[in-house]
């Protein structure tokens with residue numbers, strides 16, 4: 001009898017929950033569109049560039065341990081390589097009347113000073129299917145294209161936020177992409193996850 005009673009309570013609880021809209025969901029804005037494809041590396045290195053067009057290998061590997069978001073992160077490291085390596089996101093369309101916020105979450109292992117850089121490259125109107133490169137974005141100061149203060153040593157996951165006002169971009173810009181560089185990839189590991197670029201809204 002007791003079990004039957006509990007079963008009825010359980011059934012009514014489920015029905016009640018199914019019919020009760022969650023207020024948090026009602027009040028929360030819909031998630032913003034992330035313009036970065038596969039920014040969390042859940043599909044491996046897909047949609048990221050890394051000079052494969054020059055025949056170079058992936059400068060690191062996808063890791064499944066201790067990712068910041070989801071199951072995977074990317075580890076930028078290449079023992080034995082003295083030249084800088086980078087990964088860059090897909091090229092995505094921007095509207096110069098909007099402002100954008102880029103978030104990149106990084107963890108560091110034995111990273112040397114002045115070796116990690118984040119930059120944004122601008123592309124113009126395609127000519128013969130090839131978009132001309134318009135140079136690095138300089139959102140704060142026309143002389144500064146490094147978008148991250150120097151980070152080095154060993155550190156746990158931290159999210160870095162970068163604002164890119166549309167007005168700060170070259171007036172001919174149609175698309176941009178995000179570059180994450182390790183200038184001394186033979187030393188230390190840079191873990192990367194949850195790379196996003198979203199349109200800034202008034203409450204940001």
Ligand SMILES: [Ca+2]
Nearest residue numbers: 040069070072
């Ligand atoms: Ca991830």
